[in-house]
Amino acid sequence: MLLLPAVASAFAFGYAASKARLRLRAARRALRRDWKLVRYGPLELRTPPSWGEIEPGPQGTLILHNRPARMRVDGDAVWYGSAVEIRIRPHSGALHGPDGGATRCWRSRLGPPDAPLLAELHVAFGVTPTKVKEARRVLSSLRITGHPDLIVWPATKRVHAAGGLRRVLPPHGSNIARDFERF
Incomplete structure (x- = not known):
C-alpha cells in the first residue's frame, strides 16, 4: 500500500521534468542562444553552430553554406540533396533566373x-522542412551594420574562352580532376 504513492509521485516527477526539458529546449531554440554571430565587413547574421563562414564565391559573390568547407564535397550527390547556401551580391536591378530547378530560392x-x-537563399529539394525553416531564419537575421561600400568583394573568376567552362581545380591535392581534364 505504501508503494503506490511513491510510484505515482515518481511518475509525476518524471513527467514534469520531461515537460520542463522540452519547454527549455523550445525556449532555447526560439531565442537561438547557441547560434553564432557570423561577420564579414558590415554584414552580420546569426547561424546555427554547424554552419560555415562567409566565403568568396564565383562571379564576385559571397556565399554562406550550411556546412563548413572542410565538411563539404562539392558535386557529391548527398550534398546536392542537403545543400543550403546564401549568396550575397550587389543588386544590379536584374534578377538572375533559376539555376536549373535543383533548388528553391528566396530573395x-x-x-x-x-x-x-x-x-538569395538557395535550398535543395532534399532538405527537410525543419532545415528550410532554419535557413529562412538565418536569411531573415542578415543585417548590414555599416555602408555596403565597405564590403570587400571577391574578384570574378575567369572562364575559358572556349565553351565558357571553369577549369576544374583538384580537391585536396588529388590528381583525379586533373586526369579527368586530360581525358
Whole structure:
C-alpha cells in the first residue's frame, strides 16, 4: 500500500521534468542562444553552430553554406540533396533566373537605395522542412551594420574562352580532376 504513492509521485516527477526539458529546449531554440554571430565587413547574421563562414564565391559573390568547407564535397550527390547556401551580391536591378530547378530560392534586398545588396537563399529539394525553416531564419537575421561600400568583394573568376567552362581545380591535392581534364 505504501508503494503506490511513491510510484505515482515518481511518475509525476518524471513527467514534469520531461515537460520542463522540452519547454527549455523550445525556449532555447526560439531565442537561438547557441547560434553564432557570423561577420564579414558590415554584414552580420546569426547561424546555427554547424554552419560555415562567409566565403568568396564565383562571379564576385559571397556565399554562406550550411556546412563548413572542410565538411563539404562539392558535386557529391548527398550534398546536392542537403545543400543550403546564401549568396550575397550587389543588386544590379536584374534578377538572375533559376539555376536549373535543383533548388528553391528566396530573395531579400538589403541596404540603402543607392547601394543595395541582394541576398538569395538557395535550398535543395532534399532538405527537410525543419532545415528550410532554419535557413529562412538565418536569411531573415542578415543585417548590414555599416555602408555596403565597405564590403570587400571577391574578384570574378575567369572562364575559358572556349565553351565558357571553369577549369576544374583538384580537391585536396588529388590528381583525379586533373586526369579527368586530360581525358
